[in-house]
Amino acid sequence: MKISAYSTALFSTFFFLEEYGILFDCGDGAAAMLMGKSRKVKHIFISHADRDHLCGLLQFNQLNAREGFPKVYFPRDCGSFPYLEAFTKQFDPHVSGTEWDFLDDGQEVKIGKGLLVRAFRNEHIAHQKDTVKSLSFQLIRTTQKLKEAYLELSGSEIKAKKEEIGYDEMTYEKREILLTYSGDTPVEWDGRYNDSQMLIHEATFLKKEDMGVDGNRWNKHSTLDEVMKMISESKGIERLVLSHFSSRYHADEIQQAVEDEARRHAVDIPISLVLPGVFSRNILD
Numbered sequence: 221m222k223i224s225a226y227s228t229a230l231f232s233t234f235f236f237l238e239e240y241g242i243l244f245d246c247g248d249g250a251a252a253m254l255m256g257k258s259r260k261v262k263h264i265f266i267s268h269a270d271r272d273h274l275c276g277l278l279q280f281n282q283l284n285a286r287e288g289f290p291k292v293y294f295p296r297d298c299g300s301f302p303y304l305e306a307f308t309k310q311f312d313p314h315v316s317g318t319e320w321d322f323l324d325d326g327q328e329v330k331i332g333k334g335l336l337v338r339a340f341r342n343e344h345i346a347h348q349k350d351t352v353k354s355l356s357f358q359l360i361r362t363t364q365k366l367k368e369a370y371l372e373l374s375g376s377e378i379k380a381k382k383e384e385i386g387y388d389e390m391t392y393e394k395r396e397i398l399l400t401y402s403g404d405t406p407v408e409w410d411g412r413y414n415d416s417q418m419l420i421h422e423a424t425f426l427k428k429e430d431m432g433v434d435g436n437r438w439n440k441h442s443t444l445d446e447v448m449k450m451i452s453e454s455k456g457i458e459r460l461v462l463s464h465f466s467s468r469y470h471a472d473e474i475q476q477a478v479e480d481e482a483r484r485h486a487v488d489i490p491i492s493l494v495l496p497g498v499f500s501r502n503i504l505d
């Protein structure tokens with residue numbers, strides 16, 4: 221999978237999944253960095269309304285809007301987006317094709333044949349229990365598989381059975397989590413990322429002391445040591461991408477800390493880093 225990305229806490233975050241035409245978040249500079257490739261984006265999923273995750277939308281939309289695309293999805297209770305939609309429609313009246321839609325906790329969006337994106341609530345923003353202001357996303361591939369009872373049948377028997385009871389009755393849906401994008405979030409210990417072939421997780425702070433009081437009060441983030449501990453306790457995560465580091469850290473410092481924490485928690489899956497201040501054309505390289 222080819223993913224281009226920029227992600228630096230406070231400044232800007234976006235992840236572009238080229239073959240799926242997906243953009244997770246649209247921070248400042250998304251169009252400037254992706255240039256002609258931004259045309260490939262059909263679905264933009266914004267995790268929350270912090271400005272470093274949405275301020276690239278104005279230009280991105282202006283350059284790429286066409287009938288029905290892009291489709292911009294945002295958390296249900298974020299009041300910023302209806303304002304933004306109304307503003308862009310007046311500011312750039314030639315841009316009318318974009319579709320804006322909110323997503324609820326657990327909602328799924330079909331983005332192609334056998335492909336969907338599932339949104340689920342996270343606790344980045346101190347919101348009330350019944351509101352949805354911050355989301356994580358999963359890219360899921362679905363395939364219809366023949367139920368075990370029918371596996372032994374011949375082609376003609378399957379055909380006959382299909383006419384008798386219908387194909388849906390004979391199959392079940394298999395789901396593969398190709399990727400999970402945490403967005404901004406505190407570490408969660410409930411196993412919600414289990415079985416992700418790839419997890420893109422934030423690690424804003426390298427250690428707890430750096431978080432400060434404010435960092436913990438309204439907008440909650442993760443620290444590297446906690447992320448590694450969570451990974452060591454999770455199941456079936458095959459690859460980790462760490463992102464959204466604070467710009468206070470140097471690349472060397474981050475690399476060393478990641479190495480140390482991975483060793484400490486015996487995490488032995490491949491780990492890639494989206495370092496602060498650097499646009500990466502292929503984060504898995």
Ligand SMILES: [Zn+2]
Nearest residue numbers: 230270272404
């Ligand atoms: Zn952020």
